[in-house]
Amino acid sequence: MPENTQPKGNDAPVTEITLGPIQGSEKTYVDVDGMAVPFRRVSLTNGEHLDLYDTSGPYTDASAAIDVEAGLPKTRDAWNRPEPVRIEATGTVAATQLAWARAGLVTPEMAFIAAREGVPEELVRDEVAAGRAVIPANHRHPESEPMIIGKAFAVKVNANIGNSAVTSSIAEEVEKMVWATRWGADTIMDLSTGKDIHLTREWIMRNSPAPVGTVPIYQALEKVDGDPTRLTWELYRDTVIEQAEQGVDYMTVHAGVLLRYVPLAAKRVTGIVSRGGSIMAAWCLAHHRESFLYTHFTELCEILARYDITFSLGDGLRPGSIADANDEAQFAELRTLGELTKIAKSHGVQVMIEGPGHVPMHKIAENVRLEELWCEEAPFYTLGPLATDIAPAYDHITSAIGAAMIAQAGTAMLCYVTPKEHLGLPNRDDVKVGVITYKIAAHAADLAKGHPRAQERDDALSKARFEFRWHDQFNLALDPDTAREYHDETLPAEPAKTAHFCSMCGPKFCSMRISADVRAYAEEHGLVTQDDIDARIAAEMDAKSAEFAAAGNQVYLPIAEVTTEAAAAQ
Numbered sequence: 337m338p339e340n341t342q343p344k345g346n347d348a349p350v351t352e353i354t355l356g357p358i359q360g361s362e363k364t365y366v367d368v369d370g371m372a373v374p375f376r377r378v379s380l381t382n383g384e385h386l387d388l389y390d391t392s393g394p395y396t397d398a399s400a401a402i403d404v405e406a407g408l409p410k411t412r413d414a415w416n417r418p419e420p421v422r423i424e425a426t427g428t429v430a431a432t433q434l435a436w437a438r439a440g441l442v443t444p445e446m447a448f449i450a451a452r453e454g455v456p457e458e459l460v461r462d463e464v465a466a467g468r469a470v471i472p473a474n475h476r477h478p479e480s481e482p483m484i485i486g487k488a489f490a491v492k493v494n495a496n497i498g499n500s501a502v503t504s505s506i507a508e509e510v511e512k513m514v515w516a517t518r519w520g521a522d523t524i525m526d527l528s529t530g531k532d533i534h535l536t537r538e539w540i541m542r543n544s545p546a547p548v549g550t551v552p553i554y555q556a557l558e559k560v561d562g563d564p565t566r567l568t569w570e571l572y573r574d575t576v577i578e579q580a581e582q583g584v585d586y587m588t589v590h591a592g593v594l595l596r597y598v599p600l601a602a603k604r605v606t607g608i609v610s611r612g613g614s615i616m617a618a619w620c621l622a623h624h625r626e627s628f629l630y631t632h633f634t635e636l637c638e639i640l641a642r643y644d645i646t647f648s649l650g651d652g653l654r655p656g657s658i659a660d661a662n663d664e665a666q667f668a669e670l671r672t673l674g675e676l677t678k679i680a681k682s683h684g685v686q687v688m689i690e691g692p693g694h695v696p697m698h699k700i701a702e703n704v705r706l707e708e709l710w711c712e713e714a715p716f717y718t719l720g721p722l723a724t725d726i727a728p729a730y731d732h733i734t735s736a737i738g739a740a741m742i743a744q745a746g747t748a749m750l751c752y753v754t755p756k757e758h759l760g761l762p763n764r765d766d767v768k769v770g771v772i773t774y775k776i777a778a779h780a781a782d783l784a785k786g787h788p789r790a791q792e793r794d795d796a797l798s799k800a801r802f803e804f805r806w807h808d809q810f811n812l813a814l815d816p817d818t819a820r821e822y823h824d825e826t827l828p829a830e831p832a833k834t835a836h837f838c839s840m841c842g843p844k845f846c847s848m849r850i851s852a853d854v855r856a857y858a859e860e861h862g863l864v865t866q867d868d869i870d871a872r873i874a875a876e877m878d879a880k881s882a883e884f885a886a887a888g889n890q891v892y893l894p895i896a897e898v899t900t901e902a903a904a905a906q
């Protein structure tokens with residue numbers, strides 16, 4: 337049995353949790369068979385409102401009592417879970433969304449998600465059954481609000497948090513989790529590698545409304561004092577069970593880093609940049625044996641099937657530089673991930689596939705094409721990718737460029753990159769910048785993919801902007817606080833909130849104001865609407881064509897006539 341799964345009562349002071357709704361909005365719930373599906377309602381000054389997808393959990397509910405010591409309510413415990421399914425081919429007993437979807441069942445989680453995404457329940461069930469979508473929802477994380485990762489749904493964003501041996505505390509990591517979900521992170525990964533890994537995760541799990549992912553090999557390595565050669569299958573397995581009991585919803589497993597692939601990375605510019613990948617490469621080489629993650633993969637499937645933990649098959653050989661993108665090592669591993677996808681699914685375990693990394697724009701599409709081809713369209717979950725290596729301190733931007741492109745091509749979840757990438761551990765501010773940046777990339781892709789509800793928000797914001805409803809423009813923004821702050825830097829007075837200009841152009845040069853004036857003038861004088869113009873053009877065309885018919889429908893006049901006319905004109 338895992339030790340210490342109930343750490344409450346210890347002294348981890350959580351000081352800086354931001355409570356209450358994002359400005360200009362309020363929490364609202366839609367009842368679905370007794371389940372409360374959350375939305376963030378933005379009420380506009382023109383009487384309209386928009387209900388937005390809401391990842392923030394009870395923290396933004398003004399009426400919720402938050403007690404981080406006690407954790408969030410264990411809401412999903414009250415939902416009726418179907419009986420586990422015994423899978424014929426492998427004999428695995430699977431209590432998973434995949435097994436249930438294949439059996440034709442719509443689980444409470446699926447019904448919740450359908451309402452949340454605004455799609456039919458059958459679409460949710462069928463995409464999960466096909467393995468094209470996953471619902472990471474460990475039975476032992478009943479505090480989580482179900483969400484789905486798949487290309488038929490809104491593109492999702494993951495935020496990485498966690499301490500390192502160099503910096504951070506439990507309190508700071510809980511604060512980052514609440515902060516990341518407030519700004520729209522759909523899942524959280526606790527990538528802690530420093531002290532109190534188990535306890536840090538327990539605090540995050542009990543307080544996270546979003547699914548939580550981990551990389552168990554990190555904690556396993558910590559247990560052997562950072563010496564990869566001392567890792568064993570047994571130690572790793574026990575760590576997986578320990579984390580499974582705590583409620584981890586998805587686990588990164590770098591089982592595609594095979595012994596024979598390690599030399600393929602030798603001549604790269606940046607070698608192996610994945611932590612999990614480098615740890616497994618070190619183990620394989622030291623023992624000259626095949627990776628225990630690969631050789632014990634079916635045992636791992638049996639464990640994950642019991643809790644309904646989703647595999648996130650790790651890209652241990654992803655490129656860490658533009659020069660290494662789409663190379664032999666990367667794609668050799670991807671092929672193996674495809675093989676493992678089939679095995680996991682035959683045990684009823686849900687699977688997604690992790691992707692790169694650093695990839696120039698012209699090499700991005702190839703990644704999605706091969707992933708879909710080799711991995712049966714399992715949801716793709718990519719780290720950016722960074723479209724160039726030359727901008728440390730701005731890698732949230734270099735990577736959001738790649739992220740938008742790869743999401744448009746079919747990636748289901750984007751793993752954020754913060755401004756601190758390659759430089760240090762992100763703090764709370766970096767977490768917000770990373771999340772907002774990735775919400776932009778994800779939403780841009782939703783628009784391009786024609787996601788049914790995506791453009792509503794753009795249209796509402798643009799309308800507010802054109803009508804100089806400044807409060808509405810701020811409140812519809814991904815980051816209302818910063819939008820308002822930037823506006824108010826130059827025009828803080830309340831009357832400026834309805835003014836027909838901002839400090840960019842000033843009152844006389846505001847093009848949207850001038851354009852609105854033109855429109856008003858035209859309307860007042862019954863002039864030139866587009867309909868008027870169209871009608872006038874049509875009438876003139878008719879007249880011309882009547883004239884042409886009257887002249888005998890001749891395209892060319894006889895030469896004599898033309899010559900005479902030309903002479904007359906001189």
Ligand SMILES: C[C@H]1O[C@@H](n2cnc3c(N)ncnc32)[C@H](O)[C@@H]1O
Pocket residue numbers: 496497498499500527528529719753757758761762
């Ligand atoms: C795989 C990705 O995970 C990120 N990463 C690794 N550890 C942490 C952490 N503790 N906090 C935030 N991000 C982390 C790296 O920046 C890399 O981009």
Ligand SMILES: Cc1ncc(COP(=O)(O)O)c(N)n1
Pocket residue numbers: 496525551588609610611612613650651652690691717718719751
């Ligand atoms: C998309 C993605 N890829 C990889 C990892 C794990 O990190 P690492 O491979 O460095 O151990 C991650 N957290 N997210």
Ligand code: SF4
Pocket residue numbers: 609757758759760
């Ligand atoms: S981010 Fe820092 S610690 Fe991590 S691989 Fe790069 S240099 Fe090493």
Ligand SMILES: [Zn+2]
Pocket residue numbers: 609656694758
């Ligand atoms: Zn990098």
